Amino acid sequence: MSSGSARSLLLTILGELVYPNGQPVWTASLLHVMTGLGVEEQTARQTIARSASAGWLTGEKHGREVRWQLSPSVKRLIEDGMKRVYSLQDRDEPWHGDWLILLVSVPKSQSAVRKKLYSALSWVGFGNPTPGVWLSPHPERIAEAEQVINDLDLTGSTLTFTGQALAVGLKTDDIVARAWALDDVAEVYRELLDRYRDARPGPGDATLFAHVELVSQLQRLPFLDPQLPDELLPGWIGRSAVAMIQRRRAEWYETAQLRWLQVAAATSPT
Numbered sequence: 518m519s520s521g522s523a524r525s526l527l528l529t530i531l532g533e534l535v536y537p538n539g540q541p542v543w544t545a546s547l548l549h550v551m552t553g554l555g556v557e558e559q560t561a562r563q564t565i566a567r568s569a570s571a572g573w574l575t576g577e578k579h580g581r582e583v584r585w586q587l588s589p590s591v592k593r594l595i596e597d598g599m600k601r602v603y604s605l606q607d608r609d610e611p612w613h614g615d616w617l618i619l620l621v622s623v624p625k626s627q628s629a630v631r632k633k634l635y636s637a638l639s640w641v642g643f644g645n646p647t648p649g650v651w652l653s654p655h656p657e658r659i660a661e662a663e664q665v666i667n668d669l670d671l672t673g674s675t676l677t678f679t680g681q682a683l684a685v686g687l688k689t690d691d692i693v694a695r696a697w698a699l700d701d702v703a704e705v706y707r708e709l710l711d712r713y714r715d716a717r718p719g720p721g722d723a724t725l726f727a728h729v730e731l732v733s734q735l736q737r738l739p740f741l742d743p744q745l746p747d748e749l750l751p752g753w754i755g756r757s758a759v760a761m762i763q764r765r766r767a768e769w770y771e772t773a774q775l776r777w778l779q780v781a782a783a784t785s786p787t
Contacts, residue, residue, distance in 0.1 A: 523556045523564040529733040531573070531587060532595040534777045541577070541584045545784035550777075553726050582786045601640070601739045605759045612654055612746035619643070619651040619662060620676040630669055637665040642743040644696025646687065652696060654746055693749055702741045706758040709734060713765050721776055728766070728773035735762050 530550050535542045544565060551561040565585075568574055573591040576583040587595075619638070623631045635645070641661040643651040653662075656679045666675050682689050693699070718727040742755045 523551065523560050524568065525736070526551060526554060526556065526729070526733055527561075527564050527568055528573075528591075528594070528598075529729055529736055531591060532598065532736075533729060533732045534774070536587060536592065536595050537774070538778070538781075540781070541586050542781065543784055543786070544583050544585070545786075546777075546781045547585075549780050549784060550725065550729060553722060554730060579786065598736060598739075602735055605738055605742060605744060605755070606763065612748040614681040615654070615656050615679055616682065617653045617656040617659060617662065618678045618680065619666070620678075621649055621651060621666070621671060622674040623649075623671065630671070634665070634669055634671070636740075637669070638662070639740050641665065642739070644693075644743055646692050646695040652692070653743070654749060655744070689749070693745065697743050697745075699750070703754050705738075705741060706754045709762060710754075710758050713762060716765065718769070720772065724769050724772045725776040725780070728769040731762060731765055731769070735759075735766065 527547065530547060534550070544562070547565060548558060548561050551564070552558055556564070565574070568591075569576055569585070572588055573594075574585040575588055576585050621634065623634060638645075638651050641653070641658055642655060643653045643662070645651055651662075659677070662677070666672055682692060687695070713731060716727065718724045738755070738759065742759075745753070747753075
């Protein structure tokens with residue numbers, strides 16, 4: 518597993534297991550789940566250390582062991598992520614054709630900023646139909662867009678509008694096709710349906726690991742699925758797929774939490 522994937526998995530563990538219980542967590546407890554899901558132990562330890570350096574975790578040494586607390590910043594990250602994930606099932610009011618449009622100019626020399634912009638705007642559901650143009654059929658997300666632009670110090674090179682597409686240039690269907698790779702997203706949903714529709718893991722670690730893996734997959738989806746209104750994307754497979762995944766999460770949650778508490782107790786050096 519790559520370091521980026523390991524970090525994403527650690528965030529899932531922190532959000533799904535550590536955060537709800539409100540208790541510090543030992544390194545050994547985190548390693549139990551991460552290695553159980555295929556992360557090499559050295560990679561897992563490096564991921565934990567780097568996450569602490571990034572401000573996600575604060576550690577307290579007890580002999581050779583470290584007990585970790587969630588930082589306020591990672592708690593906010595977890596809470597914001599939860600809201601975004603749960604919103605995948607929301608049913609919007611009828612769409613009246615209004616787009617929120619950002620025109621953002623980022624010099625080629627600032628490739629790191631361009632990458633962060635792409636990631637951040639994708640997370641809040643914006644599409645990129647042509648270079649420098651970002652849009653969303655959710656004008657109410659202006660505050661989220663403003664935060665992204667301000668955080669990346671792009672205020673002076675951004676124009677923002679709301680409005681409807683007119684007859685000149687790309688039609689609405691073409692805008693959607695260019696802005697989002699929806700065929701690829703639909704394939705991801707089909708794979709998740711095939712994988713989890715009939716999944717029934719055994720007790721103990723089997724359910725714990727399956728649960729964490731499921732939630733990790735669920736947390737990827739806001740980066741992929743722009744939550745387009747029914748008027749733009751009728752019969753979207755994502756709605757039924759997310760509903761199924763949330764059902765599995767609810768079915769496995771208590772068993773996974775119980776096993777996590779057992780792991781935490783068993784790996785505690787005190």
